[in-house]
Amino acid sequence: MRLTFFYRNIQKLSDEELLILFQKKQETDYLGELYKRYMHLVHGVCLKYLKTPDMAEDAVISIYEKLQTEISNHNIKNFKSWLYVVTKNYCLMQLRKTKPGQIILSDSEAELSAFMENETELHPIDSDDNSGETEKALAACIERLKAEQKKCIRLFYFEQKSYREIAEELKTEIKKIKSLIQNGKRNLKICLEAKK
Template sequence: MFLKLFRKSDAVPSETELLAQYRQTGDLRILGQLYEPNMEMLYAVCYKYLTSEDAAKDAVMQVFEELVNKARTHEISNWKSWLHSVAKNYCLMQLRSRKEFVDAQRMESEDRLHLVEEAPEEPLPLKELDDCLKKLNREQQQTVSLFFLQEKSYRQIVEETGYELNQVKSYLQNGRRNLKLCMEAQVERFP
């Protein structure tokens, strides 16, 4: 009987108990106890998606930071499975933002190449570009300025403006097209 009591007090709390303690206290050491045994599995998941050791290591740390709030607010019935899903979703978001960044760079390079091919030998003054930018509607003007002039990402523009991601993409696409048409008209007016 004495040994049973002694063993019970040394028993390691279950994931469910640790999770309940973390939700009550917000103690990051408890979250660390939950997280640490799963770090290898999380690294493997992140490496599978991100295909870079450094990116996978960074992702493992970023996932932990996301858990600080998520673990306190989400209903979690299976910690390991839920953790796997959080890591996978984090990596997919990283890939999606990279794709948007690469797509944006590609589009910007194509636009620059296109403008270089069609531009007169002497560049247009910045005043014409500024005039054309002012002719765009407010949303297009704002997103084009944020994306190209301030070099903000789609995500940053969404956060700053409150527009939906699809709206941002549409405003950028239409704004770029309208800006290009305006600039072409400027070139024709001032050969």
């Protein structure tokens, strides 16, 4: 009876409340409820990129496992949009392993709007907007990054290397590589917004 009451109550919590409770208590019930709300959307994105139902289902499980350790390392303001980026990046990493240099991204506007209410939180470098103007502005902003950030952004986005491969090449920790890419993306966003 008490357990049923707990589950009824947990379902009434907002995404933000569940996220805070999971980060504070590290109890998977909170993360499980949060992930369950968007699992069908995660599956849809995985199916779009990975193409087969089996691979998509495996990815849904792997992403959930990844979230259990990754969430604490991030300051998440909107779980849904953050999860979209995590899911897309996970799929791209899987594709890089199996088909290096052969990734062709299709227009993901419909997928993105189905996944979240707005796309303002998706970083320009993660979007599929390959228009000449955007590409030119992005290239100019990349040139303005600090040397380490520039190197990591180029290796990750243009040479399709994984965090591990970049860490090995630059002889540093994966954690530092993730931080350099994250900071580089933030600086790129600031630069691109200034150019508008």
